[in-house]
Amino acid sequence: MFETSLTLNDLMFMLKGAGVTLLITAFAVVGGTVMGLAFGVIRTQIKPWMAIPLTFLLDVFRSVPLLIQLILANAFQAIAGLGLSPFVTSCIVLSLYTSAYCTEIVRGAIEAVPMVTRRAARSLGMTWGQDMTQIVFPMALRVALPSWIGLTLGVMKDSALVMWLGIFELLKSSQTLITRLQEPMFILLVTGAIYFMLSFPIARLGGRLEKRWQEND
Amino acid sequence: MIEIENVHKSFGALQVLKGINLTVDKGEVVSVIGGSGSGKSTLLTCINGLEPIQQGRILVDGTEVHAKSTDLNKLRRKIGIVFQQFNAFPHLTVMENVTLAPRKVKGMSKRDAEEIAVKQLSHVGLGDKLKVYPSRLSGGQQQRMAIARALAMSPDYILFDEVTSALDPQLVGEVLDTLKLLADDGMTMICVTHEMHFAREVSDRVAFFNKGVMEEIGSPKQIFESPQNEETQKFLSNVR
Amino acid sequence: MGNYTFQWRQAFRALPQMLDGALVTMQIAILSMLIGVTIAVLLAVARNSKNRWISAPATAWVEVARNTPALFQIYMAHFGLGSFGIYLSPFTALLAGIAFNNAGYLCETFRGSLRAIPPTQTRAGLSLGMGPVKAFRLIVMPQMFRIAFLPTMNQMVWAILMTSLGVTVGMSTDLTGVTQDLNARTFRTFEFFALAAVIYYLITKAVMLGARAVAWRLFRY
Numbered sequence: 001m002f003e004t005s006l007t008l009n010d011l012m013f014m015l016k017g018a019g020v021t022l023l024i025t026a027f028a029v030v031g032g033t034v035m036g037l038a039f040g041v042i043r044t045q046i047k048p049w050m051a052i053p054l055t056f057l058l059d060v061f062r063s064v065p066l067l068i069q070l071i072l073a074n075a076f077q078a079i080a081g082l083g084l085s086p087f088v089t090s091c092i093v094l095s096l097y098t099s100a101y102c103t104e105i106v107r108g109a110i111e112a113v114p115m116v117t118r119r120a121a122r123s124l125g126m127t128w129g130q131d132m133t134q135i136v137f138p139m140a141l142r143v144a145l146p147s148w149i150g151l152t153l154g155v156m157k158d159s160a161l162v163m164w165l166g167i168f169e170l171l172k173s174s175q176t177l178i179t180r181l182q183e184p185m186f187i188l189l190v191t192g193a194i195y196f197m198l199s200f201p202i203a204r205l206g207g208r209l210e211k212r213w214q215e216n217d
Numbered sequence: 218m219i220e221i222e223n224v225h226k227s228f229g230a231l232q233v234l235k236g237i238n239l240t241v242d243k244g245e246v247v248s249v250i251g252g253s254g255s256g257k258s259t260l261l262t263c264i265n266g267l268e269p270i271q272q273g274r275i276l277v278d279g280t281e282v283h284a285k286s287t288d289l290n291k292l293r294r295k296i297g298i299v300f301q302q303f304n305a306f307p308h309l310t311v312m313e314n315v316t317l318a319p320r321k322v323k324g325m326s327k328r329d330a331e332e333i334a335v336k337q338l339s340h341v342g343l344g345d346k347l348k349v350y351p352s353r354l355s356g357g358q359q360q361r362m363a364i365a366r367a368l369a370m371s372p373d374y375i376l377f378d379e380v381t382s383a384l385d386p387q388l389v390g391e392v393l394d395t396l397k398l399l400a401d402d403g404m405t406m407i408c409v410t411h412e413m414h415f416a417r418e419v420s421d422r423v424a425f426f427n428k429g430v431m432e433e434i435g436s437p438k439q440i441f442e443s444p445q446n447e448e449t450q451k452f453l454s455n456v457r
Numbered sequence: 458m459g460n461y462t463f464q465w466r467q468a469f470r471a472l473p474q475m476l477d478g479a480l481v482t483m484q485i486a487i488l489s490m491l492i493g494v495t496i497a498v499l500l501a502v503a504r505n506s507k508n509r510w511i512s513a514p515a516t517a518w519v520e521v522a523r524n525t526p527a528l529f530q531i532y533m534a535h536f537g538l539g540s541f542g543i544y545l546s547p548f549t550a551l552l553a554g555i556a557f558n559n560a561g562y563l564c565e566t567f568r569g570s571l572r573a574i575p576p577t578q579t580r581a582g583l584s585l586g587m588g589p590v591k592a593f594r595l596i597v598m599p600q601m602f603r604i605a606f607l608p609t610m611n612q613m614v615w616a617i618l619m620t621s622l623g624v625t626v627g628m629s630t631d632l633t634g635v636t637q638d639l640n641a642r643t644f645r646t647f648e649f650f651a652l653a654a655v656i657y658y659l660i661t662k663a664v665m666l667g668a669r670a671v672a673w674r675l676f677r678y
Binding site for chain 3: 060063064065066067068069071072074075076079153157158160161163164171175178183184185186188189191192195196199200203
C-alpha cells in the first residue's frame with residue numbers, strides 16, 4: 001500500500017536511535033530521581049526560608065526551555081575545558097531537569113501524609129528514620145508513583161532535544177533518513193509510532209494505578 | 218392541573234414506580250410520604266421530564282410531558298423544582314442565581330429580573346444577602362435561595378424534593394416556614410417530605426408511597442388518624 | 458576557563474533585538490493557547506460522546522499529543538505535511554505544532570474539571586427551563602474554567618517553553634531564533650543564551666504571578 005525506499009537497515013538505524021533515547025532517559029531518570037528524593041526530603045525538613053535558594057535553583061530548570069539549558073551547558077563545558085561529550089552533557093542536564101520536577105513530586109507526596117499519622121508513629125516510639133522508612137515512604141509512594149511515571153515519560157519525550165547537540169537519538173536518526181529518502185510523512189509516522197509504543201503502554205499503566213489507588217482510599 | 222396516569226418507571230431492572238395514578242388540582246398542596254426507596258422522589262423528576270418513563274403518561278395543564286412533540290424547556294418554566302441538595306450555582310451571587318433563568322430563559326431585562334429577585338429573596342428572608350456567594354450561606358439559607366430561584370420564574374407548580382433532609386435540625390424550621398407561606402399564597406405544590414408535622418399541617422392531601430406503589434391517599438386527618446392500609450399504619454407507627 | 462573572556466557587553470547590546478524576539482515568542486504562545494483552548498473544549502465534548510465516530514478521533518488526537526514529543530509534532534507540521542504538498546512556514550508550523558500539543562493536554566484538563574462538577578448542576582439548570590446547551594454554557598462552563606484555570610496557565614508556561622523548539626525548523630524571529638542568529642554571527646554562545654535564559658525565566662514568572670493575581674480577582678467565590 002505504501003511505496004517506500006525505507007529498507008530494513010534504515011529501520012534498524014531508527015531503532016538504534018530509539019535505543020539511545022531510552023539510554024539517555026534511563027540515565028536522566030535514575031540520576032534525577034536520586035537527586036529529587038534527596039532534595040525533596042531536605043525541603044520538607046528545613047525551614048521554609050532556608051529552602052529558598054534550593055527552590056529557586058530548581059525552579060530555574062522548570063522555567064527555562066530545556067533546549068537552552070542544553071546549549072548553555074554544552075557551551076559552558078567547552079569554555080571550562082571539561083571535555084565532556086555531548087552525551088554526558090545531555091545526561092547531566094536532563095538529570096538536573098528531572099530532579100527539579102521530581103523534587104516537587106517527592107515534596108508533595110511527603111506532605112500528603114497526614115501529620116496525625118506521623119505523630120502516631122512517633123508516639124509508638126519510632127525514630128525519625130523508622131517513621132520515614134516504615135510510615136511516610138510507603139504512603140508517599142502511592143501518591144508519587146503515578147506522577148513519577150508521567151515524569152519519566154515526559155523526560156523520554158523531552159530527550160528528543162539532545163539532537164541539537166548532534167546526538168543520534170530517535171528523532172535525529174529519522175531526520176537523517178528524511179533528508180536522504182525525501183519521504184518525510186512516512187518516516188515521521190514510523191518515528192511517531194515508535195515513540196507512541198514506548199510511551200502509551202506505560203502511560204496507561206500509570207493511569208490505571210492512579211485509578212486503582214484512588215478507589216482504595 | 219397535574220394528571221399522573223398509570224406511570225411505570227424503572228432504572229434498568231429496578232422498578233421504581235409501579236403504576237402511579239394521582240391528580241393534583243390548581244391550588245392544591247399534596248404531600249408525599251414514605252420510606253426511602255419508595256419512589257417518591259423519582260416521581261417528581263418524572264413530572265418535570267428530567268427522567269423518562271416506561272409506561273403511562275403525565276399531563277401538565279393537558280400537555281403530555283413525555284410526548285416527543287413537547288417542548289420540555291418551555292414546560293419546565295411553569296414547573297419549579299427544589300432539590301434536597303440545594304444545587305446552588307456556586308459561581309454566581311445570590312442575586313445572580315435568582316436572576317439567571319428569568320434573564321436567559323425568559324429573556325427578561327436585567328432590571329426587571331432583579332426587581333423580581335429582590336422581591337422573592339426578601340420574601341424568603343434573604344433580602345440582605347444579594348451580593349453574597351452561596352458558599353457563604355448556611356444550608357438553610359441556600360435552600361431558601363433555591364426556593365426563591367424557582368419562584369422567580371413565576372411557575373404555576375412547585376415540586377419540593379425532601380428539601381429539609383440535608384439540613385441541620387435547627388435549620389429545618391426556617392425552610393418549612395417558607396413553604397407554609399407559599400401554601401398560604403395558594404401555590405400548587407407537591408412536597409416529598411419526611412416532616413410529618415409539616416405534611417399534616419399544610420397539605421390538603423397526603424399520599425403514602427411504599428415500594429413504588431401509592432398505597433393510600435387522603436386528607437391529613439384521615440391518613441394520620443385512621444390509616445386504612447396496613448403498610449401506612451406500620452410506617453406511621455415507626456416514624457412517630 | 459582561563460583563556461575565555463566573557464563578553465557580556467556585546468550580549469547586552471543585543472538586548473533590544475532579543476526583547477523583540479520575546480514579543481514574537483509571547484505572540485506564538487498566546488495564539489497557540491487560544492487555538493488550543495478552543496479545540497480542547499471541542500475535543501473534551503467529543504471524547505465524552507457516545508458515538509464512536511466522534512469520540513475515537515478525539516481520543517487519537519489526545520493520545521498522540523500526549524505520547525509523542527512536542528518536537529515531533531512540530532516536525533510533523535513542518536516536514537510531514539510536505540508529503541501532501543503543504544508547506545507551512547516555520548512560524549505556522551511552530552504555531553500548529555504547539556496548538557496541537559496544547560489541545561491534547563488541555564482536553565484532559567477540561568475533562569477532569571468537568572468530572573469535578575456534579576451532574577445535579579446541569580439538572581438544576583434544565584429544571585429552570587434551560588436547554589442542555591444553555592445549561593452547559595451558563596452553569597457548567599464557568600465552573601469548569603475556574604477549576605481548570607491554574608492548570609491551563611501551567612500549559613501556557615509549557616507553550617512558552619515549547620516556542621524555543623521553533624529554531625529546529627528554521628524559526629529565526631522568536632527569542633531562541635534571534636539568539637541563535639546572534640550566536641551564529643558572533644560565536645558568543647554562552648553569553649547570548651544565558652541572557653535568553655534570564656528573559657525566559659522572567660517571562661514565565663511574570664505569567665505565573667499574573668495568573669495568580671487574575672485568579673484571585675476573578676474567582677471570589
